[in-house]
């Protein structure tokens with residue numbers, strides 16, 4: 182990897198602020214208090230499980246922002262747990278809490294499994310030539326600017342199918358342990374396929390074989406049910 186996870190996290194922090202700024206200026210961030218409470222509640226439970234899975238991530242500055250954009254059915258996570266969810270996903274899918282937990286668990290999984298840093302590395306190596314030169318020359322300023330650009334591009338580019346399948350698997354486990362029904366992973370992707378067609382890469386372009394994904398998830402459901410059915414209080418991370 183050209184981009185270590187640590188430098189991916191630093192660059193992502195800056196990319197996150199820059200990406201959200203235009204929406205913030207239009208008052209389109211977290212502007213529905215009921216939806217915000219709902220999403221923060223779900224995400225807080227998922228993050229607590231992510232930290233159990235990878236304890237060093239308790240030092241990440243975890244964040245989720247809800248972008249008011251009813252046309253966009255998407256969500257993403259950057260390195261270091263910087264996430265966004267578009268209202269279009271909630272509205273167009275009429276997503277239940279269990280289904281939202283699958284989406285957000287899947288996104289958290291990409292960050293946990295270092296997929297964001299990997300994608301940034303590929304981008305730095307291929308399309309962002311100048312930045313790569315900066316890295317080689319140890320020009321820190323130039324390298325950082327390139328990495329910020331890579332972090333921004335990374336959330337707009339599809340993940341590999343291997344990464345997707347890994348994120349599905351980790352995501353359904355995080356959600357089940359956080360108290361969300363693993364069966365919702367199947368209904369979620371069914372709804373997603375119906376909305377289908379035109380959409381951002383994270384959820385649409387990487388999955389030429391939805392049947393295969395559904396089959397894999399269906400096999401995971403019985404494995405995850407015991408986590409979901411566990412009694413007692415679930416840990417919570419306050420965002």
Ligand SMILES: [Zn+2]
Pocket residue numbers: 287291340344345348383
């Ligand atoms: Zn994904």
